[in-house]
Amino acid sequence: MAQTFEMKGRFMAFSEKCRIGMIGAGNVAQRHARVLSGFADVEIVGVTDVVAPAAEALATTLGAPAFPDAAGLLSLEPDAVYVCVPPFAHGHAEEAVLASGAALFVEKPIGVDLTVPTALAADIARRGTLTAVGHHWRYLDVVRSAAELLADRPVRLVNGVWWDKVPPVAWWVRSDRSGGPVVEQAAHVVDLARALVGDVRAVYAAGTGTPPPVPDADVDAATAATLIFASGAVGTVSSTCVLGWKQRAGLEILAEGLALFVGEDELVVRDSTGQERRIPGDPDAARVAVDRAFVDAVRGIGDDIRVPYAEALETHRVTCAIAESARTGQVVTLAAPAASPAASPAASPTASPAAVPAASPAAVPAGSAAPAGSAAPAVYAGRPATPATPTLTQPASGASPATIASPASAASPASSPASALPPMPAMPPMPAMPPMPSMPPVAPMPSAPPAPQAPPAAPWAPAPAGSTAPPEPGRPATPPIPAPRTAASPASDAQSAPAPPIPATRTEASPASDAQGAPAAATNPSTGDGGSADE
Known part of the structure; x- marks a missing residue:
């Protein structure tokens, strides 16, 4: 006769398949379903999702029926149920599974805050339900x-x-x-x-x-x-x-x-x-391992669940504390739980949860329920209680930092066991910044010497006919315009001919005249500036 262990008031033979229901039909649920359907000892008995076409599509792929709600799925009395729903949808599905007596696998994260997970953790501890959460990195x-x-x-x-x-x-x-x-x-x-x-x-x-x-x-x-x-x-x-x-x-x-x-x-x-x-x-092997460990635990032939629900809650406390601190701008402290349910996985990712005794289910006599202290009953009926569920305490303005703590440990720190972690030392105050050194006085700028005065300009008067205008200071004199002349008379010939243009004067001593006398650069219509398109 096959060896058995007690679950939900009945006996499950080791030769039987593990019957699993799926709540949720999204991408993560589909991944778990593909892995589970590859196990010879697993039968997926049904699927439900709030999006009916998604449930029907996954159920068709698995050759299983689709149900409109969790109640219909749970009416088949599965051995275990996977809850793969978005963070905001956790709560009612887990409550229904716990009430049914089935083992529970929950995909992370287990909620959007601490409200639902803490309530579920208390219910799980009271019932002693076998649980696992999909932190598959622990299996890498x-x-x-x-x-x-x-x-x-x-x-x-x-x-x-x-x-x-x-x-x-x-x-x-x-x-x-x-x-x-x-x-x-x-x-x-x-x-x-x-x-x-x-x-x-x-x-x-x-x-x-x-x-x-x-x-x-x-x-x-x-x-x-x-x-x-x-x-x-x-x-x-x-x-x-x-x-x-x-x-x-x-x-x-x-x-x-x-x-x-x-x-x-x-x-x-x-x-x-x-x-x-x-x-x-x-990572693919780790995704298979996390499902394999859960199925083996449900069937009573394995003991390698590394993240039960209580351990996942401790990680969730940290992520919620980070989110809370980012919202409030305050330090958030997390008190150590009175008894860590995850001491073994935290110390060694490859170890089995401390909550499960080390006795092998193979030691259970054939055809009888496992005795007290053996592995199988410990999973479903005799697991140690989960530590008191944590709550978030937000201080008033000017009070001490917010604390996410287990009520039992927070209420009576002195009653914690000797193995509890010591309190975190207070952070030292920031040293006062030294005053900025005063700047030396700025010396007054020396007075500039007075500019030399130019000699007064002589009043302007037209030059006499035939004379040369006196040159301006610093500028060469303009040569006199020759007298006009005519064909009959050189003088009359010069008077009738148009005067030639006066060329612009330029000297090496006056570079400013180069810029002033040069023609302006043409504006490029394609760029709107004075340069070329290549610039």
């Missing part, structure tokens, strides 16, 4: 390699970037629909920083205050944030959506004698030898 082989390289080196500096374009969906450019670029896109980078460096204690962010050049947009075109980690490391995260392409997305990490860049496509390593190594990544 290059992330595993980076974690191994950093295992014995303290991280000092982190720089996360997501420089990209506006995705081609109308809701993305509206902050109340997407949460903004940091929440919707850069969540992968923030989650990776938490996985490799640890929890974030405080953020300060600024946005451009102007949207990208897209109709109806109100999100910041660019955001930059400073992060302070509980480990003492500091870092930055920047995001922009003003490009027409994806320029760069990943995380730079500087540790003692080590520099790394981790992205979906590669890991770049440089150590004390000075040599740079490039290790290619495989």
Whole structure:
């Protein structure tokens, strides 16, 4: 007889297929459906979407029925349900899945703010539901390699970037629909920083205050944030959506004698030898691995869910804190949870969640429910409670910085376990700027000597006939005009002939006369200026 484990009050044989329903039929849902349909032990039983043609198209591709709503899909009692909806649409779908008793996979981000995710996290903890969130970067082989390289080196500096374009969906450019670029896109980078460096204690962010050049947009075109980690490391995260392409997305990490860049496509390593190594990544394999891990956990044959819902909420707290700080211009502090449900994934991206006991489901006797403390019941009934859900506290004007904190830990810091992280030290005050040195007095300008006075000009009078006019000072005398003459008489001949034009005078001592006497340059009609078209 096949080994079994208890789920939703029934027994699931290891030989059975995992029956999965799809809520959402957009691009991300289609990607998950393609991966899941490639697993021999998975059957997609139905699809629903608020856009009926989209649900019907995906259902037809999968050979499954389409349903008008989640209730119709859940009536088939699937073992697990994928919720792949836009950020603003989270809430009702997850509530319905939790009430049905099915396992829950949620695509990131898990909301536009903290309101819906915190309520869902409390419900998940109360029910002990098996969950996973689609942070597939945790399954990259290059992330595993980076974690191994950093295992014995303290991280000092982190720089996360997501420089990209506006995705081609109308809701993305509206902050109340997407949460903004940091929440919707850069969540992968923030989650990776938490996985490799640890929890974030405080953020300060600024946005451009102007949207990208897209109709109806109100999100910041660019955001930059400073992060302070509980480990003492500091870092930055920047995001922009003003490009027409994806320029760069990943995380730079500087540790003692080590520099790394981790992205979906590669890991770049440089150590004390000075040599740079490039290790290619495989994002497609990671997208398969995140689904494979969830299916194996649902079937009770695997234990590698690296981002359960509670862990995804911790990343979401950081991205929401960045968005809040950019809106308010204040530092936002994040208190450490009373008990971190993600201590294992955060410390090592390849480790299994601490909430799931290490016992193997294969140890369960055939034909019986798993005993207390074994892997399968722990997933569905005996998981430790999720820490109290975080809330956002906005201070009044002039009060202390805003805090996103777990109520339990915020209310009684002294009651935190000894393993809790120490409080973040207060930031030292900025030193006062020294006064600007006074400028030396400006010495008065010396008086210019008086200009020499020109001699008074003599009164003008016509020169006597036949005489030569006296020359002006500094100018050569004009030669006298010869007397006219006639054919009969040289004198009368000179009087009847027209006088020749007087040529313009020019001397080397008067260069100004060159410019004054030269003809003006013709205006070029094609350029509207005095130069040629070539200029």
